[in-house]
Amino acid sequence: MEKIIKKRFERDLIACLLLILPFGACSQSTSESNNSHQASADGEYVLMFDGQTLRGWEGDTSYWRVEDGKIIGERKATDEPLKRNTFLIWKGGQPADFDLTLQYKISDAGNSGINYRSEQLEDTPFALKGYQADIDGKNNYTGQLYEERKRTTLAYRGQVVEVPDANGGEVKNNAWTGLMVKGTLGEDAKLRAAIKANDWNTCRIVAKGNSLQHYINGVLMSEVLDNDGKNRRDAGFIGVQIHVGPPMRVEFRDMKLKILH
Template sequence: MKKTIKYLKRSGLLVLFPVMIITACGQSNADKQKDTPTDNEQADSGFVHIFDGKTLDGWEGDSAYWRVEDGMLIGERKASDKPLERNTFIIWKGGEPADFELTLMYKISPEGNSGINYRSDPVASIPNALKGYQADIDGKNKYTGQNYEERKRTTLAYRGQAVEVPDDEQGESKNNAWTTVIVKDTLGDLDKLKSSIKEADWNECRIVAKGNRLQHYVNGILMSDVVDNDTKNRKMSGSIGVQIHVGPPMQVAFKDIKLKTL
C-alpha cells in the first residue's frame, strides 16, 4: 500500500476512490511497454508513411528486383539473375518534395551496395534510373552516410565531413569526387562513426534537406553535412527512390519509410 501511495503522489494524483488506484496501475504497466505510434500520433508529428508495408502502391520499379515481404520493401539481385548493366531504382511517385525529413530503417547484405536518392530527376533515356543526391549505403560500411550525387557531381561529402560546395563553374568530377568542395569541419572520429553502423542488421537512416543544406544521419549520428551553394548544379526539389547497385548479388531491405515536409 505504501508503494501505491508513493507512486500516486509522484504522478500527481489524489487517492479518492479505489478505481483511481487501478487506473494508475494500468498506466504504470503501459509505460513499461514499447509503444507503437498510432496514425494520429504520426500525423501530429508531421510524418506520414510513404510505404504501406503491404504493396508497391505509389512506387515504380522493376518487379524482377523489387518486392514486398513481411512489411519490408526488398531489393534483390540473385546469383541466378542476369547481371545488371546499370543501377536500378524503385521510385516513390507521391511527389517531389523540397524541404523535408525522411526516416527509414534499412538492412543490407555484406556485399550489398545501395542508396537513398532525393531531390533527384528521372533519367529520360534509361528506365528506373535517377540522377541526384544520394545518402549512400553499403554492406561493408565503407561509404554509408556519405553524400554521393548519382550521375552528376559524384562525391560531395565523405563520411565525417561538413562541407561547402561553392558557386564555382570550374568544378569537375575527378577521382569520383567534386573538385571544388571545401571541407569546413569534421564530424567526429572516423572509426567511431563507422562502428556506430551495424553490419547485416537494421540501422536507422535520417535525411534532412532544408534549403541548400543536406544532412545525413545514421542511428541518430550526423555522418555528412553539405551546404550546396552551386546554383548551376544543385537541385532544390525532386524525386525520392532507393537503389540496387551494379555488382555482385545482393539484398537490401527497407521498412518504416516516413516523410515529413518542412
C-alpha cells in the same frame, strides 16, 4: 381539456428532442474529430510504404518485391548482371524541404542508397540523377553524400562541406573538385562503429534549403551546404537503389516523410 392537450404537447416535444439531439451530438463529434485529425496531420510524418504492396512506387519488379512488411531489393546469382543501377521510385511527390527516416538492412556485398531531390531520366528505365545518401554492406561509404550521375562524391563520412558556386568544378577521382571542408564530425572509426553490420539501421535525411544532412542511428555522418546554383537541385524524386555489381539484397521498412516549411 386544456391540461390534456398541454401534456400531449410536452410529451411530443420531449420525444422530438430525444430524436434530434443524438444526431446533432453525433454530427458535432464527427466534425470535431475530423478537425483534430487534420490538425495533427500538418507537419507530421506520413508513411511512404503501406507494408503490404508497392502501391505508390515504381520500379522493376524483377528486383523489387514486398515480403513480411518490408520492401526488398535483390539481385540473385541466377539473375542477369545489371547493366546500370536500378531504382524503386516513390511517386508520392517531389519534395523540396523534408525530414525522411527509414530503417534498412543490407547484405555484406550490398551497395545501395537513398536518392532524393532527384530527376527521373526519361530515356533510361527506373534511373535517377541526384543526391544520394550512400549505404553499403561493408560500411565503407555509408553516410556519405554522393550525387548519382552528376557531381559524384560531395562529402565523405565525417565531413562538413561547403560546395562553392560552379566555377571550374569537375569530377576527379570520383569526387567533385573545389569542395571546401569546413569541419569534421568525428573520427571515421568512431562514426563507423555506430553503424551495425548485417542488422537494421535507421537512416535519416534532413534537406532544408541548400543544407543537406545524413544521419545513421542518430549520429550525424555528413553535412553539406550546397551553394552551387548551377548544379544543385532543390526538389525532386525519392528512390532506393540496387547498384551494379555482385548479387546483393537490401531491405527497407518504417519509411516515413515529414515536409518542412
